[in-house]
Amino acid sequence: MPERVLAAGVDLGGTKIYSLVADADGNVLADDRRPTQAAEGVNAVIDRIVASVRQALDEANVDTGEIVGLGISTPGPCDPQRGVVTEAPNLGWSDVPLVDLVSKKLGVPALLENDAAAAAYGEMKFGAGRGKRHILYITLGTGIGGGIIIDGQIYRGASGAAGEVGHLVLEPDGVACNCGARGCLEALASGPAIAREAAAAVTAGRSDLMAKLAAGKELTAELVLEAAQQGDPAAKDVIERAGRYLGLGLVGLLNVFNPEALILGGGLIGLGDLYLGPAFEAARECGFEQVLADVTMTTAKLGGRSGALGAAALMIDRSTT
Ligand SMILES: [Zn+2]
Numbered sequence: 421m422p423e424r425v426l427a428a429g430v431d432l433g434g435t436k437i438y439s440l441v442a443d444a445d446g447n448v449l450a451d452d453r454r455p456t457q458a459a460e461g462v463n464a465v466i467d468r469i470v471a472s473v474r475q476a477l478d479e480a481n482v483d484t485g486e487i488v489g490l491g492i493s494t495p496g497p498c499d500p501q502r503g504v505v506t507e508a509p510n511l512g513w514s515d516v517p518l519v520d521l522v523s524k525k526l527g528v529p530a531l532l533e534n535d536a537a538a539a540a541y542g543e544m545k546f547g548a549g550r551g552k553r554h555i556l557y558i559t560l561g562t563g564i565g566g567g568i569i570i571d572g573q574i575y576r577g578a579s580g581a582a583g584e585v586g587h588l589v590l591e592p593d594g595v596a597c598n599c600g601a602r603g604c605l606e607a608l609a610s611g612p613a614i615a616r617e618a619a620a621a622v623t624a625g626r627s628d629l630m631a632k633l634a635a636g637k638e639l640t641a642e643l644v645l646e647a648a649q650q651g652d653p654a655a656k657d658v659i660e661r662a663g664r665y666l667g668l669g670l671v672g673l674l675n676v677f678n679p680e681a682l683i684l685g686g687g688l689i690g691l692g693d694l695y696l697g698p699a700f701e702a703a704r705e706c707g708f709e710q711v712l713a714d715v716t717m718t719t720a721k722l723g724g725r726s727g728a729l730g731a732a733a734l735m736i737d738r739s740t741t
Contacts, residue, residue: 538727549680
């Protein structure tokens with residue numbers, strides 16, 4: 421039997437570091453999870469990444485010499501060519517040469533990739549996009565990001581900043597977005613957008629139930645879902661509206677990219693049909709017939725592992741081609 425090819429993958433997030441050791445078929449041998457503690461600075465986070473990968477390797481009984489390298493999924497814009505995290509607001513990083521730093525400490529080759537792109541790659545290799553080569557992956561959570569795969573390759577744009585699907589402007593006079601524009605998809609359909617609209621409904625006296633559920637704590641998209649499931653019309657309305665906005669964004673993306681698979685991932689897919697139903701419906705109503713005939717619209721299959729698995733797969737594919 422030929423020796424199997426192994427790699428490590430890390431998903432570096434604003435709050436947690438998730439590491440795993442995987443083979444070329446996407447089997448996970450072991451994994452490790454620990455807090456990022458980004459406030460302690462770049463070096464402390466690098467040390468934690470290295471410790472986390474070593475822990476996963478130890479558990480898998482694999483020596484660093486037995487892996488082809490480490491793939492790192494990083495939040496926000498990055499430059500995979502140079503291996504630099506150009507900007508990661510939730511880590512407080514800019515222009516950090518992450519690949520060099522981690523590679524030196526761990527003693528193996530490394531690469532990095534934007535988290536949504538890495539997740540898209542993971543879903544293509546082992547998840548909902550298996551067997552497909554034209555894929556749009558959209559992550560829905562605190563922010564809305566995208567990974568674009570064209571003919572089996574990640575599309576990164578001129579400098580690695582492609583895929584910012586959350587900043588498609590849908591309402592030119594809409595609410596302000598974190599990016600400085602108004603009415604972006606992210607400002608209308610993300611978790612914080614749902615929470616904001618729900619809070620407005622509470623303030624306007626339109627939902628006693630949400631007021632009760634949120635008493636003494638932060639009103640989140642999860643609480644809005646809880647209220648909607650208990651029959652609260654205002655909560656239901658807020659989620660459905662966000663879903664329709666998502667659908668408008670999807671229509672534009674589908675018509676532009678004509679993908680074989682549209683995969684939705686991230687925490688907000690937990691809102692289920694109430695959110696995804698209106699989104700898919702809007703996409704089906706407005707998309708071009710041929711574009712709709714070509715695409716499978718679905719949710720992600722790898723859950724929280726997609727970024728780390730995708731990064732590991734990128735490392736394996738780079739080492740074997
Ligand atoms: Zn924006």
